[in-house]
Amino acid sequence: MALYVMKFGGSSVGDTERMKRVARRIVEKQDEGHQCVVVVSAMGDTTDDLIDQAKLLNEQPPAREMDILMTTGEQISIALLSMAIHNLGREAVSFTGWQAGFRTEPVFGKARITDIQPDRVIHALNEGKIVVVAGFQGMTEDGEITTFGRGGSDTTAVALAAAIKADVCEIYTDVDGVYSTDPRIVKCARKLNEISYDEMLELANLGAAVLHPRAVEYAKHNQVRLVVRSSFNHHEGTVVKEDASMEQGVVVSGIAYDKNVARISILGVADIPGVLAKVFGALAAEKIDVDIIVQSGVQNGEADFSFTVALTDLDKALEVIKNVRSTLPYREVTSEENLVKVSIVGAGMVSHPGVAAQMFDVISKQGVSIKMVSTSEIKVSCVIEAGKLQEVVRALHTVYNLDTAEQVFVGGPQERR
């Protein structure tokens, strides 16, 4: 007997028929002798429908009220899924985020989990019940309802798996597992059987939509064994774990891209100590993540620097920078859109020098200029113009021997949470 956390995303429970199929899948798992905790997202388009309704009433709805609104999506899912499981003759009990014991920081729209007190979940499991938990949501100490932002249901699943010491956390989605790159761009992308947390983290951070980076971080930190698999078939999926055995001769495991990128340049900044800390501190205070940072050399006591933020945070970031001008004089601030970040990821890179140079060469052969570069031990990222994304990814995929003969089936729309 093992304890499973099974997470189903919005497209897996997109309508009542899919909901019934998910219920059968869960009951199968229980029939194999396992205990099941299920984490579920809002059904299909529910989230978008709620956002649309909100926008009709208020173009900029308050974040607190948005969280009260959005959490109803998962609450509907847990109730309906529990009913579907009951209909198969099994006991199921559903819990909202706050009922399942998720405590978060007091931030609306993208709160982080501060604590989980899963007493009610464990109690229900001990009674032989299937437990269904609403993803994406929690409660502050003051009893305010919060959401985790995009990918939040993955985080719910992994964090809960850690809290209740589950043996496996299965992330059910609409693809068969983690791929060497986006199969919508490269038809001969290959499914990976295993991948390490670190590689997955890089891929997740870089916009591979199957798993949210925060969830992978959580899994790595708590050594939660993750499996990414399809809710539409019984294929084995991709195992994400610490010591993923490296496949023979594989230097690069995957190629990721991220279109949600914008570049901001601050020009003519006085070269005084603490300048960078001031800018990035102000951005961090507004929960704006900064990715690649490049600083030019100092000339005449002035420096230029550039950095990337999510395109969706660009307006807010520019506002923040405008607001710090009084304490941090600069000459000019510029921004650039229509960019994409392409990255190669692989634990094998460590022992193969020259991988980055090879990447730059492939990109330049496509006639694309590289705007920014960032590297880690297992990753090289380049920010390029968005226009030639497909050609660049395909060329890299071939160069790093990732092409497979099989064609990949890609199901419905990507999961959102």
Added chain:
Amino acid sequence: MALYVMKFGGSSVGDTERMKRVARRIVEKQDEGHQCVVVVSAMGDTTDDLIDQAKLLNEQPPAREMDILMTTGEQISIALLSMAIHNLGREAVSFTGWQAGFRTEPVFGKARITDIQPDRVIHALNEGKIVVVAGFQGMTEDGEITTFGRGGSDTTAVALAAAIKADVCEIYTDVDGVYSTDPRIVKCARKLNEISYDEMLELANLGAAVLHPRAVEYAKHNQVRLVVRSSFNHHEGTVVKEDASMEQGVVVSGIAYDKNVARISILGVADIPGVLAKVFGALAAEKIDVDIIVQSGVQNGEADFSFTVALTDLDKALEVIKNVRSTLPYREVTSEENLVKVSIVGAGMVSHPGVAAQMFDVISKQGVSIKMVSTSEIKVSCVIEAGKLQEVVRALHTVYNLDTAEQVFVGGPQERR
């Protein structure tokens, strides 16, 4: 400055346009210098849509899961209404039932309020905010989500008004107030300017849909001044209070009817002490309300008795009676549907004998036989066949001088909660 509780039902917030109108109405009240707590139901058909979805997955969904599902309807309403108020430049904050401090007994589907701890509501009011509270819902001591059943949002409004010592509790609905009878049956029904709690309680209990009886009880017990008025115009509505001034010469204030009636007869029951207590105790344990009870004389140590229950409880009631047969032998149980209960209500009856006799006379002149009768100081109820309901109500309305020259405008569908 007064403290208002304003309750808006589902049809008042049926779509985003109506939601905006309600928001303006609330802001008007604040502009007049008042503090506002708003209680709101689920939007229009939301509740029915959720029930439909549940039935697709499980014909008999567990009550606990139904409550988790149903409460999302009001949660969506509070969030959207708060956003609409924010859009008018005012601060609003929404609370679910549990956030507003509603504690209930651990019964799903029709829980009673055991306690209200409105600290957060009062705190937000003191900060100058408009407070929007989800009707119809609460939480048990164990953190289970519960609903109050039909009419629950009225109860939320009145109970909250009592708890925060509001000056007035306004129930906004789709009619102008409380009428002498259902304007859909009698076009010349008159709107009452004032009515006593007791009269309203009888009318509410008897199926006049504007106010839920539990809400009226709560109002009477806590002396909450109630106003029933339209959300579609600014007419004055009907004031419900203890000492409603009796209008000159009015013996009967209103005529009500209730179609949700079924009669159960238990025949050949051994005349042993405690028989009635056993039957009605078993029904009460299942939360089935019994209304009129008639026992026949004892013959050969056996008695017959009949009573009415809600038609919607009939199957469950018959099941309960079957189950007590082992400890309470009886010869036969029969049931009758297609009935309606017609009642005349008026505080003036006390000083006018012969009112009941006049009622029986009017009904018999319509060629309708009376199945059961029940009286109180301010009410006479007759259970009759459903077929001639309209004729009977119209005749009674005329006999008791309730007809008015004006034609009544009746808006959308009746409020459900």
